[in-house]
Amino acid sequence: MSEQFDLTIIGTGPGGYVCAIRAAQLGLKVAVVEKRETHGGTCLNIGCIPSKALLHASELYEEAGHNFSKLGIAVEGLNVDLAGMLKHKDDTVKSNTSGIEFLFKKNKITPFHGWGSIEAPGKVKVTADDGSTQTIESKNIVIATGSDSANLPGIEIDEKRVVTSTGALDLETVPEKMIVVGAGVIGLELGSVWSRLGAEVTVVEFLDRILPGMDGEVAKNFQRTLKKQGFKFKLSTKVTNVDKSGDSLKVTVEPAAGGDAEELDADVVLVAIGRTPYTEGLGLEEAGVELDERRRVKIDNHYKTNVDGIYAIGDVVVGPMLAHKAEDEGVAIAEILAGQAGHVNYDVIPGVVYTSPEVASVGKTEEEVKDAGIDYKIGKFQFTANGRAKAMLSTDGLVKIIADKNTDRVLGAHIVGKGAGEMIHELAVLMEFGGSAEDLARTCHAHPTMSEAVREAALGCGDGTIHM
Numbered sequence: 390m391s392e393q394f395d396l397t398i399i400g401t402g403p404g405g406y407v408c409a410i411r412a413a414q415l416g417l418k419v420a421v422v423e424k425r426e427t428h429g430g431t432c433l434n435i436g437c438i439p440s441k442a443l444l445h446a447s448e449l450y451e452e453a454g455h456n457f458s459k460l461g462i463a464v465e466g467l468n469v470d471l472a473g474m475l476k477h478k479d480d481t482v483k484s485n486t487s488g489i490e491f492l493f494k495k496n497k498i499t500p501f502h503g504w505g506s507i508e509a510p511g512k513v514k515v516t517a518d519d520g521s522t523q524t525i526e527s528k529n530i531v532i533a534t535g536s537d538s539a540n541l542p543g544i545e546i547d548e549k550r551v552v553t554s555t556g557a558l559d560l561e562t563v564p565e566k567m568i569v570v571g572a573g574v575i576g577l578e579l580g581s582v583w584s585r586l587g588a589e590v591t592v593v594e595f596l597d598r599i600l601p602g603m604d605g606e607v608a609k610n611f612q613r614t615l616k617k618q619g620f621k622f623k624l625s626t627k628v629t630n631v632d633k634s635g636d637s638l639k640v641t642v643e644p645a646a647g648g649d650a651e652e653l654d655a656d657v658v659l660v661a662i663g664r665t666p667y668t669e670g671l672g673l674e675e676a677g678v679e680l681d682e683r684r685r686v687k688i689d690n691h692y693k694t695n696v697d698g699i700y701a702i703g704d705v706v707v708g709p710m711l712a713h714k715a716e717d718e719g720v721a722i723a724e725i726l727a728g729q730a731g732h733v734n735y736d737v738i739p740g741v742v743y744t745s746p747e748v749a750s751v752g753k754t755e756e757e758v759k760d761a762g763i764d765y766k767i768g769k770f771q772f773t774a775n776g777r778a779k780a781m782l783s784t785d786g787l788v789k790i791i792a793d794k795n796t797d798r799v800l801g802a803h804i805v806g807k808g809a810g811e812m813i814h815e816l817a818v819l820m821e822f823g824g825s826a827e828d829l830a831r832t833c834h835a836h837p838t839m840s841e842a843v844r845e846a847a848l849g850c851g852d853g854t855i856h857m
């Protein structure tokens with residue numbers, strides 16, 4: 390009889406690999422199936438990690454070119470060595486993906502390389518690159534196959550000139566003109582990379598605002614900063630065609646509501662209009678696993694599909710497409726399968742846009758509390774009034790805290806500013822413990838820090854800020 394596993398996970402992105410490690414730590418016998426050469430999924434191979442390597446390098450280049458002289462540092466002969474920057478990105482990816490391989494060995498997880506599909510409940514078929522197959526017997530199966538870039542109908546991706554995020558992480562030269570379709574997280578992060586390296590970036594967005602889903606006031610404030618950095622925006626606009634026949638791409642755009650078309654030139658077009666769940670070719674229909682209206686795997690509150698023994702987590706199910714959300718779901722399902730009470734608090738999942746300044750948020754936006762009819766109050770503090778921000782020439786941005794008017798409980802927090810992605814976590818912890826704005830305002834914060842602006846915003850929910 391073939392080897393029997395307690396758990397087999399299809400896909401080793403942040404959802405799958407974290408689930409595998411936690412399940413093995415809790416004593417389950419675990420197998421994973423991955424079609425890619427390396428583990429870590431979208432996030433480690435073509436997402437979070439390589440994008441942050443390029444964001445960091447390009448931010449330092451931009452700083453050296455613009456701010457160093459103001460700090461009394463003379464820089465001569467500053468240049469971009471793009472090949473070197475891409476090597477830094479590739480090295481960072483390699484060191485992270487090989488880390489997962491090490492963790493799998495350490496936790497005695499059995500990896501299978503190939504395409505995973507569900508033959509029947511309790512059976513996962515692995516099809517190797519040469520077409521040979523084998524079947525894994527497993528008490529439980531977790532689908533953690535993630536997502537793929539969404540396509541713009543009629544616009545063919547070649548990953549050289551018309552690219553998704555994957556191609557945009559690997560351009561061999563800095564484009565003179567780049568058009569980004571979609572003012573979401575990917576568009577603004579990767580648009581920032583190439584803008585800092587010298588590209589003229591125009592963002593074409595269907596809606597009348599950037600970063601839909603984020604607090605409207607914060608998004609507007611951030612858009613002004615991006616404009617100062619040289620970004621151009623065409624909001625309420627759609628791309629209808631990309632003509633690749635000439636040396637330069639001819640991009641046709643139209644007002645979203647209809648109207649006269651306009652043609653824009655570009656060297657590279659980045660299509661960043663969202664991601665779609667990866668549910669094709671998994672044998673889900675044959676196994677009877679139901680999908681929802683957006684072709685995500687349908688699950689209950691315990692990540693179980695409608696078929697016994699089959700579960701799903703991460704980008705392939707409902708919720709924000711974020712690595713840490715996938716990871717937390719991986720831990721929760723591993724704990725549930727080990728007989729514990731796994732749980733994720735979806736009200737406290739931070740989101741960060743790793744631009745400069747960063748944009749970070751947790752909990753509800755002002756629009757959401759308004760729509761919910763909650764009696765709320767707001768405390769705000771601008772970094773222009775923060776001593777540390779002045780010393781670092783990083784005064785762009787603000788902290789906005791939304792609290793319940795009656796109970797003072799913090800319902801949401803939004804930060805635009807240098808290091809916002811780190812600062813947001815004190816608010817996440819506060820909210821996880823049901824803390825109030827006063828709890829935060831009475832907590833001593835070190836001086837001089839950017840985090841003092843967080844405390845000031847909390848003070849703004851009460852008797853008032855001190856430094857503004």
Ligand SMILES: Cc1cc2nc3c(=O)[nH]c(=O)nc-3n(C[C@H](O)[C@H](O)[C@H](O)COP(=O)(O)OP(=O)(O)OC[C@H]3O[C@@H](n4cnc5c(N)ncnc54)[C@H](O)[C@@H]3O)c2cc1C
Nearest residue numbers: 400402403404424430431436437505535703704710711712
């Ligand atoms: C450019 C970019 C930047 C991003 N930056 C961030 C960020 O900074 N922070 C953040 O939180 N999120 C970020 N994300 C989103 C993040 O990458 C995803 O939310 C996260 O990877 C989802 O994890 P997952 O495990 O659900 O799926 P994935 O990471 O997509 O992993 C799924 C894995 O399953 C494998 N697979 C699929 N089908 C099969 C099959 N049939 N057989 C075997 N293997 C299969 C795939 O090869 C893949 O390795 C970014 C995404 C992109 C594209």
Ligand SMILES: NC(=O)c1ccc[n+]([C@@H]2O[C@H](COP(=O)([O-])OP(=O)(O)OC[C@H]3O[C@@H](n4cnc5c(N)ncnc54)[C@H](O)[C@@H]3O)[C@@H](O)[C@H]2O)c1
Nearest residue numbers: 571572573574575576593594595661662663664710741742
């Ligand atoms: N820092 C991070 O956490 C991070 C970084 C990158 C990606 N991600 C995740 O990856 C996922 C995909 O990112 P994304 O930026 O592609 O998606 P997104 O959903 O963040 O943004 C897509 C944008 O494209 C717009 N859009 C959609 N169709 C359009 C069209 N036809 N023409 C013009 N605009 C159009 C949308 O209105 C939206 O503003 C997101 O869910 C995000 O959470 C996260």
